[in-house]
Amino acid sequence: MNKIQRVLIVGGTHGNELTGVYLVQRFEQQPHLVQRPSFDTRTLLSNQAAIAAGVRYVDQDMNRCCDRQSLATPTPAAYEVARAQEISRHFGTTGSTPADVILDLHSTTANMGLTLILDDHHPFKLQLAAALSAQQPALRVYSSANSGRQQDALRSLGRFGFCLEVGPVAQGVLEADLFHRTEALVLQTLDYLDRLNQDTPTTAPHPLTLYQYLGTVPYPKDSKGRLQAMIHPQLQGQDYQPLHPGDPMFLSLTGETIAYAGEDPVFPVFINEAAYYEKDIAMVLTRPQQIEVETWVEPESEARTCR
Amino acid sequence: MNKIQRVLIVGGTHGNELTGVYLVQRFEQQPHLVQRPSFDTRTLLSNQAAIAAGVRYVDQDMNRCCDRQSLATPTPAAYEVARAQEISRHFGTTGSTPADVILDLHSTTANMGLTLILDDHHPFKLQLAAALSAQQPALRVYSSANSGRQQDALRSLGRFGFCLEVGPVAQGVLEADLFHRTEALVLQTLDYLDRLNQDTPTTAPHPLTLYQYLGTVPYPKDSKGRLQAMIHPQLQGQDYQPLHPGDPMFLSLTGETIAYAGEDPVFPVFINEAAYYEKDIAMVLTRPQQIEVETWVEPESEARTCR
Known part of the structure; x- marks a missing residue:
């Protein structure tokens, strides 16, 4: 390189x-x-x-x-x-x-x-x-x-x-x-x-x-497009932590908990990012993958690979 | 009343x-x-x-x-x-x-x-x-x-x-x-x-x-009006806590600590409020005063007083 x-x-x-x-x-x-x-x-x-x-x-x-x-x-x-x-x-x-x-x-x-x-x-x-x-x-x-x-x-x-x-x-x-x-x-x-x-x-x-991108989660909204729920307090600030099926995800303005309904654990990031309200993104779901990155040994080639 | x-x-x-x-x-x-x-x-x-x-x-x-x-x-x-x-x-x-x-x-x-x-x-x-x-x-x-x-x-x-x-x-x-x-x-x-x-x-x-208003503190700036310091990490988040003479107040972008130079302890609030950057207010200084508020006893009069 x-x-x-x-x-x-x-x-x-x-x-x-x-x-x-x-x-x-x-x-x-x-x-x-x-x-x-x-x-x-x-x-x-x-x-x-x-x-x-x-x-x-x-x-x-x-x-x-x-x-x-x-x-x-x-x-x-x-x-x-x-x-x-x-x-x-x-x-x-x-x-x-x-x-x-x-x-x-x-x-x-x-x-x-x-x-x-x-x-x-x-x-x-x-x-x-x-x-x-x-x-x-x-x-x-x-x-x-x-x-x-x-x-x-x-x-x-x-x-x-x-x-x-x-x-x-x-x-x-x-x-x-x-x-x-x-x-x-x-x-x-x-x-x-x-x-x-x-x-x-x-x-x-x-x-x-x-932590690899899996998808985004929108905010629950009503028919007029108004926000109906916020990040659940148990999830607030828990970026990069596992969210398991059934774990609280949102809390509606009227007090109901909305649970994560997926089948597998996910690891949310960008939880409650201010700038993503307008993009209708409440969080980004990821899944961590462990990879081994080879030692860089040949400076003039593209020998660094990922397996 | x-x-x-x-x-x-x-x-x-x-x-x-x-x-x-x-x-x-x-x-x-x-x-x-x-x-x-x-x-x-x-x-x-x-x-x-x-x-x-x-x-x-x-x-x-x-x-x-x-x-x-x-x-x-x-x-x-x-x-x-x-x-x-x-x-x-x-x-x-x-x-x-x-x-x-x-x-x-x-x-x-x-x-x-x-x-x-x-x-x-x-x-x-x-x-x-x-x-x-x-x-x-x-x-x-x-x-x-x-x-x-x-x-x-x-x-x-x-x-x-x-x-x-x-x-x-x-x-x-x-x-x-x-x-x-x-x-x-x-x-x-x-x-x-x-x-x-x-x-x-x-x-x-x-x-x-x-907590009674005493005054505001501006951000240190250079001759062009550019911010030269930020709230000192020891003061960040310490709203309503006493700030004593000599305590760190700001940290310049180049790493120098700027101490509080007043003669008496003060109790800052609105420390690092985002909306106050444009008002050039880094914090608002207050001093707490204990007062005794009388029990409210005469509903139709202005009998409630503060001494």
């Missing part, structure tokens, strides 16, 4: 997720923190209008408009599409300063701790995930590969896109502890990429737990 | 504070919960456009535009001012169905638990606060009477305005446990008002702790 030449750290793809916004500001004020000998590190506040307005997005979700069709729109009306095109011209795979790795910093109101999101199972991504997991046992790795979602996230503009999703933290709030834990993870990621570039094997064979 | 004839329960004055929005929806679906023999109970979703959009406000903060001047504006441009005028025409003191008590349901990202906010120290308000405190030891009572803020909150439209401020909960999130605790407090308030109307003495002399 070709070496990593440029890493782009992005904050503010959602303008009210302040952890990423202020981490990028910090890195811009103290660039030595993110500079590494073997590659060029850039930082970017992506959705500047949304950041200024303190909202998730101005016209449309920037993390859903980086697909080919949007990028090919001649005169986009939506601010975010225009901005995606601009970012693609710079950091896209055919851009002026293409990013090999995009690390997009997000936060969630769900209790997801430190989560690394992969959109596919490219060996390089699994390798990075395994290496970070070995260093940060609290790190969870979520894979959206089975979701059927097209490549429309901002991170998809780069050769290898990663998302850091950290929580719980309210939209519009900067929370110091999570800020520092996220910063540490970003710096560990850069260190890993630097070691990889310098041909130093960095991980032993490592078991990696991938 | 004249009896309470009408109580108005309001949700959604800030459209992204869902606890109040869905409590009002629940009360509208099950009106027997809030009906009491001795008065008329009404419910209202105040900022309907903001609720629909999932934002705090559309044009301007509805909880700052119920002042006399706004209410007298002939053709208001802002949605919230027009809506405030409409609500005033119905529930204002000279409206068609005036509300004696307005209970406005708010939420905060700060760790304020269940907080009752008073804007002045009218004996009736202190009496209610003392009665609720006796039933709910976890209830805190915050007084904004010294803040110099004019009467511009939605609750100021009624004869007696109260605000319930509950947290921590993210904007745009409905959290079941806090929902139920808020509901219980609303129902206790209605029960108290009903007993008061029926001339049944309800409280013994009760010591009431009032």
Whole structure:
């Protein structure tokens, strides 16, 4: 595999997720923190209008408009599409300063701790995930590969896109502890990429737990589309914990418990994420899979495989 | 004092504070919960456009535009001012169905638990606060009477305005446990008002702790107005706890601790409230004062006093 030449750290793809916004500001004020000998590190506040307005997005979700069709729109009306095109011209795979790795910093109101999101199972991504997991046992790795979602996230503009999703933290709030834990993870990621570039094997064979997308669960609603239930208090904050058939899932506004009716245990994430109310997603169901990621041993080949 | 004839329960004055929005929806679906023999109970979703959009406000903060001047504006441009005028025409003191008590349901990202906010120290308000405190030891009572803020909150439209401020909960999130605790407090308030109307003495002399407004603290910023520090992790979530001279207050993005430089202990509230970033308020400082609220004994007079 070709070496990593440029890493782009992005904050503010959602303008009210302040952890990423202020981490990028910090890195811009103290660039030595993110500079590494073997590659060029850039930082970017992506959705500047949304950041200024303190909202998730101005016209449309920037993390859903980086697909080919949007990028090919001649005169986009939506601010975010225009901005995606601009970012693609710079950091896209055919851009002026293409990013090999995009690390997009997000936060969630769900209790997801430190989560690394992969959109596919490219060996390089699994390798990075395994290496970070070995260093940060609290790190969870979520894979959206089975979701059927097209490549429309901002991170998809780069050769290898990663998302850091950290929580719980309210939209519009900067929370110091999570800020520092996220910063540490970003710096560990850069260190890993630097070691990889310098041909130093960095991980032993490592078991990696991938929480793989199974589906989403909508909120119970009435015929007028009004919310009729909320996340059950027993499920609130229980991201990545098993939900068994019959376990409480929702509590209706009138006090009835609605149980999980599936046949197999699932592991919900994004439980009660504020931004997903409008997408009618109460939670995302996953199932963990243990895989073994082989030690990276042949720097110039694609020898890293997943079995 | 004249009896309470009408109580108005309001949700959604800030459209992204869902606890109040869905409590009002629940009360509208099950009106027997809030009906009491001795008065008329009404419910209202105040900022309907903001609720629909999932934002705090559309044009301007509805909880700052119920002042006399706004209410007298002939053709208001802002949605919230027009809506405030409409609500005033119905529930204002000279409206068609005036509300004696307005209970406005708010939420905060700060760790304020269940907080009752008073804007002045009218004996009736202190009496209610003392009665609720006796039933709910976890209830805190915050007084904004010294803040110099004019009467511009939605609750100021009624004869007696109260605000319930509950947290921590993210904007745009409905959290079941806090929902139920808020509901219980609303129902206790209605029960108290009903007993008061029926001339049944309800409280013994009760010591009431009032957390009184001292001032606000802005965020440290650079010359361009950019945030340079966040709430110190040792202060995060410590609402209503004493902050002593020299205690950590902020942590700069570059890692320096900024200590509280005052001479006396203070008790911060609204610590890291998302909606106050735009108001440049990192926290509100208070000082608790113990007062004794006399037992309510003479139903037709204003005999309740505070000493």
